[in-house]
Amino acid sequence: MLEASKAGKLTRVAIDAMGGDYAPEEIVKGAILAAQKGGVEVILVGPIATIEEELAKYDTSGMAIRYVRADEVIREGEHPALALRRKPNASVVVAAKLVKAGEADAIISAGSTGAAVATALTILGTLEGIERPAVGGPFVGFAPNTMVIDLGGNVDCKPYHLLNFAIIGCVYAQKLLKISNPKVALLSVGAEEGKGNDLVRESYPLLKNSGLNFIGNVEGNDIPDGKVDVILCDGFVGNILIKFCEGLGTNIAEWLKAKLRGRLSSNDIEAIADELKSLTNTVDISGGGPLLGVDGVAIVMHGRSRATQICSAIFTAKQAVDSDLIGALRSELKGIQQGS
């Protein structure tokens, strides 16, 4: 096992080894996959004996994997804030503290989402101007570079929240999707200015005067068309949309299987249905995404994440760190506050 010797140039990703339905097995396996690819040092956080037992199943010699002790685990269903107070040595907490202390560059957890978010907020805090972190990203496989934000916890928003989402979304699109000067739009019920609910109508002028590349309103059918780079909505709408997309895609895949039965080979049918599911259930593929607006790179994963998703999250974290996503967010948010 490689100690910190080579870690100077590697992106150091702390991962909650005990978080997730398949922890620690799949987490450790994902860490190894990532270390094999290179460019990262993975720091597994959890009880030493458990981690050593898992690692012993593999030949990890020469790999940039190390581990940090944490003897407690926050379980799914525990009250996040209470658990955080009662278990200061929980794996997710210790992992976040490594980031706070500058000993790791990013944290990943597939454990209880509530606990992961609470930990990120308590230990890393939010960037100036952000009350609650947002979750965003492309969620329709047909528009892999169109990010929608917020998909998460901000269910009741004010116009300045949507402005913040716009800033976060643009920085994300620039840094993680490599889009320069991203086109930003409000999700609404009509293209014209004045169409929409109170939130959209009040946010419109704010965005128009933001200096961002704001192109106006788009409608629901514009999301899968990929014409816009950053689409803004409150987390209530975003969450319903992403789940509707998953449900509709799954229904269509099942319908398609029945439709094609006897006309193509079973293997071909399964492959088409699986591809369709992956195009509509993108969170199942990515396993999660960064909590945007937190003062540090923090990636929250589905509990059911497997090794390949953990590995992919480690490289998302690396990309966020290497492109200085947080620094760019901080300065953009500051720019808007000074401008307003």
Add this chain to the structure above:
Amino acid sequence: MLEASKAGKLTRVAIDAMGGDYAPEEIVKGAILAAQKGGVEVILVGPIATIEEELAKYDTSGMAIRYVRADEVIREGEHPALALRRKPNASVVVAAKLVKAGEADAIISAGSTGAAVATALTILGTLEGIERPAVGGPFVGFAPNTMVIDLGGNVDCKPYHLLNFAIIGCVYAQKLLKISNPKVALLSVGAEEGKGNDLVRESYPLLKNSGLNFIGNVEGNDIPDGKVDVILCDGFVGNILIKFCEGLGTNIAEWLKAKLRGRLSSNDIEAIADELKSLTNTVDISGGGPLLGVDGVAIVMHGRSRATQICSAIFTAKQAVDSDLIGALRSELKGIQQGS
């Protein structure tokens, strides 16, 4: 042509012969299709010469079709309220007046939606307790008996609006979808009580105590699964969802065509893609739906509606009239008001 002689037992549907992208040709053709099926008397409303010219193309002898003169037409893009004032003899206005006067049982228009809604509101008015009519219905072909309401104009709602949608939705489900004791749910971001935005959380107790068969919250993925009969949301969320469904379905159909090329015959591929489009673009199939909450049966159609859609709307209107949808709505709304 049959005059009012046989009309006593027929459902009398007044139709704006001049409204729609393909008016009067497709409107008249749709009226003839409906009259051939029987059970309805279609009253075409528009300039006499134009209607007669269209009707002359067909052998309509013995059919229950008549016409009523209206010499003005409200065009797409005209300001609805202004147009209504300036053109008291517009086809849509005259058609609505027939309903108001008891000379017709229902009105259908595929003309300017704004003008049709304004006409219905001005001439027929809303039922007691309703400020603005709602639009609702099943919109995912995989769940043909799950209606979502509101899909339309009520973009900013209060809890009592959602309660009204619930009542309207249940009556619609009973009368038009033939579901007894329909299961009602709030569309939200989590199943548990307390999950959701302010609107959902405040509406929850209201629905719980409504006497309706309220089963709690459902999420976006529950819509295409068809587990619930009536799903409540504000018109902002509903409109975005229905358009997203259309856009995603169209994207998947195109992807599927490319995927199947060379593996099935072109005809088979087109048939599958078309079926998928029809399952996800249900408004294209139905052409529109009733304005729910108006004091009369008023069906507003897409401008691009063709004869088959006009014909189908005529029978939706007939079903609404024959089942006394409006009477049932009126008494249910009154019951709730007295109960509260």
